[in-house]
Amino acid sequence: MVNDLCLEMLCNPSTHNKLIVDSNGIEEFLVDSSTGERFAIKEGIPSFISSEDIDGTNYDSTKFYNSFAPFYELGQKAYYAFLGGEEKARNDYLQFINVKEGDKVLEVSVGTGANIRFLPRNAEYYGLDISLGQLKQCEKNNKKYNLGLKLFWGNGEMLPFPDDSFDVVYHIGGINFFNDKKRAIGEMVRVAKSGSKILIADETEKVAKFFEKIPYFRGPFKNRKEAITAPVDLLPPNVKDIKVTEIRNGTLYCLEFTKI
Numbered sequence: 001m002v003n004d005l006c007l008e009m010l011c012n013p014s015t016h017n018k019l020i021v022d023s024n025g026i027e028e029f030l031v032d033s034s035t036g037e038r039f040a041i042k043e044g045i046p047s048f049i050s051s052e053d054i055d056g057t058n059y060d061s062t063k064f065y066n067s068f069a070p071f072y073e074l075g076q077k078a079y080y081a082f083l084g085g086e087e088k089a090r091n092d093y094l095q096f097i098n099v100k101e102g103d104k105v106l107e108v109s110v111g112t113g114a115n116i117r118f119l120p121r122n123a124e125y126y127g128l129d130i131s132l133g134q135l136k137q138c139e140k141n142n143k144k145y146n147l148g149l150k151l152f153w154g155n156g157e158m159l160p161f162p163d164d165s166f167d168v169v170y171h172i173g174g175i176n177f178f179n180d181k182k183r184a185i186g187e188m189v190r191v192a193k194s195g196s197k198i199l200i201a202d203e204t205e206k207v208a209k210f211f212e213k214i215p216y217f218r219g220p221f222k223n224r225k226e227a228i229t230a231p232v233d234l235l236p237p238n239v240k241d242i243k244v245t246e247i248r249n250g251t252l253y254c255l256e257f258t259k260i
């Protein structure tokens with residue numbers, strides 16, 4: 001069964017048409033009945049992208065995260081040990097969102113689901129990522145910590161959710177190297193309800209300058225075409241209360257705003 005998801009929360013990411021569940025007797029899949037387009041369900045995870053569709057910097061980052069996924073949490077924990085522990089370090093940015101009881105919350109680029117553990121349990125969580133390796137680790141955490149997280153394989157630049165679906169939308173740590181940041185931000189705003197808070201956080205230029213010297217991590221940082229800044233200039237017109245805060249000694253920007 002489709003990881004207990006509500007079909008009303010899903011759509012074809014290209015047409016935004018509603019989807020229905022169909023089966024060929026062996027496996028279930030999702031279908032856009034207007035266009036006939038089918039989306040596989042892999043190990044309970046609805047899949048809105050295939051490996052062949054991933055190109056550009058999305059390809060580089062997916063390749064990196066697929067290979068790094070088994071070590072991702074260990075690496076993060078080691079890093080966070082220097083920042084006063086994981087809970088404190090994640091709350092450095094999670095403090096900018098306010099999850100209330102019953103909220104529908106979307107994390108774009110959910111990774112291994114590590115942020116969800118530090119958010120209130122009485123909300124409904126949805127996570128999408130482009131790396132299947134990260135999603136597989138996330139599914140393990142989902143079971144281990146009983147997160148009730150609904151997972152989707154897809155590209156943050158084309159979300160498989162209808163307009164005005166979520167009370168909170170946030171993204172941490174990947175957007176600097178998305179193929180099309182403007183499109184991804186437009187998508188986060190599209191799927192948020194009017195009045196919803198949106199948070200986008202990622203590393204600053206200061207971190208890029210550090211990582212471009214380290215061989216294993218160098219790739220995306222070395223190839224950046226311009227200095228990293230919070231993508232305020234890419235916001236669509238239907239947002240207000242825009243605020244940028246740099247935290248952790250200027251290493252992470254947090255861009256917060258509200259959908260009008």
Ligand SMILES: C[S@@+](CC[C@H](N)C(=O)[O-])C[C@H]1O[C@@H](n2cnc3c(N)ncnc32)[C@H](O)[C@@H]1O
Pocket residue numbers: 058061062065108109110111112113114115128129130131134154155156157171172173174175177178179
């Ligand atoms: C640094 S990790 C952050 C994971 C999680 N948000 C966290 O805070 O632990 C960045 C994530 O962005 C994902 N990502 C990169 N490009 C993406 C894209 N175009 N669409 C969706 N996710 C993407 C990667 O696969 C990776 O899991």
